[in-house]
Amino acid sequence: MHVSKDKTGLYGLMAEFDSAQSIVDASIKAVDAGYSKLEAYTPFPIEELNDIIHKKRTNLPKLVLFMAFCGMMTGFTLQYWASVIEYPMNIGGRPPATWPAFIIPSYELTILFSALTAAIGMIALNGLPQPYHPVFNVDRFSLASSDKFFLVIEAEDAHFAKEQTSSFLQGLGAKGVYDVAE
Amino acid sequence: MAQHVHAQQSATTLEHPVIGPGQDYESITEAVSEIPLGKRYPFGWIIGLLIGLAGLGALQLAIGYLLLKGIYIWGNNVPVGWAFDIINFVWWIGIGHAGTLISAILMLFKQQWRMSIARFAEAMTIFAVACAAMFPLLHTGRPWLAAYWLFPYPNTMGLWPQFRSPLIWDVFAVSTYATVSVVFWIVGLIPDLATMRDRATSNVKRMVFGTLALGWRGSARHWHRYEVASLILAGLSTPLVLSVHSVVSFDFAVSVIPGWHATIFPPYFVAGAIYSGFGMVLTLAIPIRAYYKLEHLITMKHIDNMAKVMLATGLIVAYGYAMEAFFGWYSANQYERFMLWNRMTGPYAWSYWLLIFINAVLIHVLWFKSVRYNLKYMFVLSLIVNLAMWLERFVIIVTSLHRDFVVSSWDMYSPTAWDFMMFGGTMGLFITLFFLFMKFVPMISIFEVRTLLPEAKVHVPHGHDTHGSGH
Known part of the structure; x- marks a missing residue:
């Protein structure tokens, strides 16, 4: 009509x-x-x-969850690659893939990636910055x-x-x- | 009118509300926004800023001389290799914990009183973390080389950091914490920056606030995504804030030094951080609310609640001291037992007993309402708590290191004038940043405080609220 x-x-x-x-x-x-x-x-x-x-x-929570997973994988693979493949160091006979030690940086990157996604995602989905409306x-x-x-x-x-x-x-x-x- | 008063009482707490009586949207907005928008630069503010700038000058001098000469100008020596630099690092980081605790954990617990103190507690966090980060960075002696010692990036030497070291965990924890705190703070500011933009009278301010507000309109869709993002950020910051000081404590706990090698360290450090953080929030809040006449927004209820958090965390810390002593004795390890005996009766015993007196004895005055509701007592007590938490790190670090396993390597530690200048200088940096923040940024979250008013509550008839059950 x-x-x-x-x-x-x-x-x-x-x-x-x-x-x-x-x-x-x-x-x-x-x-x-x-x-x-x-x-x-x-x-x-x-x-x-x-x-x-x-x-x-909003779909923001799903996006954050996805990026949280990416952050965790980034943290873990970075450490695994640096400590096992690229630059293995023998410290007191410990194995190179000491995964429990890698938990903390992986955890921090999980939070970093998801927090940045939450903030930037909110701004971007809202269409900001938008000087004129x-x-x-x-x-x-x-x-x-x-x-x-x-x-x-x-x-x-x-x-x-x-x-x-x-x-x-x-x-x-x-x-x-x-x-x-x- | 009677209905209105009744509504206000039930919306807040009966006797001591989290917002003063007779407020409306406009009065709240005006009270907070007139500080950054006004043209006045109050005399007290100028004096405070000058004190901060003097400290900042001293900091620059201390850093300049340090870079020129090297870290031997500090009092650090061979058994006490970590001294003022790590004491002050932990002290500042600990202070930073209250901001995120208030804005994240208390948000998840729906504690409405957090709203009017969250903004400046977060600012305090960011500035405290900035001060903290300086110490380990400068302790490297060559901070320009610290990039490849600390951060994993592909460099021409093919070197990578040692990811099994707590010191690297600390880099990740502190830098993530700093970034997330800044992001959380900026996200919280956006709607208030829009308020500043719309109320500014000068073109320059309208332009600056307008740019920073990113074109925020406050539409229903904006607010919905905004609330979801805030909740997610709070959910993420909650484990983060608990992890940061845990990781800081790993710097000590993962080592084999008697007095450091203890499993109680992570929770005990986190409690201590929150305790000192609330101490600092009180140190800042009590003068600010009086000077800027914000008593109706930061009420006695806030002071009371913060005092209770301090009492609870202070008692956890005191329990930590007791357990530390018990474990030392129960371990039957001669080095652990000696370390404790040395702490209690050795040359630095004064610092240990002063610490115990404040954090295990004096803190009990907070059980009394008459103390919690007395601003003078609370202000003095908050300063004492900050001192005690500095002493705690001094005791942990210096008394554990100065008499270690081999008697021939024992030595005394005393800080030099450069140590004090550097520490005082970071206080100058903190004061400078905080005074600039107070004048140029709305220091109370205006839009959140508006939601505390009874008229901000809405009722949706049944049948219309199709998706939004449980709001």
């Missing part, structure tokens, strides 16, 4: 809320009304919002990192129609509805 859209140069509509509960309620109603291309912006994490809006959890065009949006809560319905959404969507957002109890320039 395509309704007439006047979305030239319009990224979407942004509604401002002033409490955590009101943006959660508004998101639920917007999702129930059939909107799918929407996003909530909050000054602190509200885990429920991701479940309401995106209904999908349309939401920053709204002046009030600077409060999204202090004490205000914003819900944006994108113009791309199949149900988006500027007038109707605007009054829909007003009806959710928004303190203000703003155009987001592209």
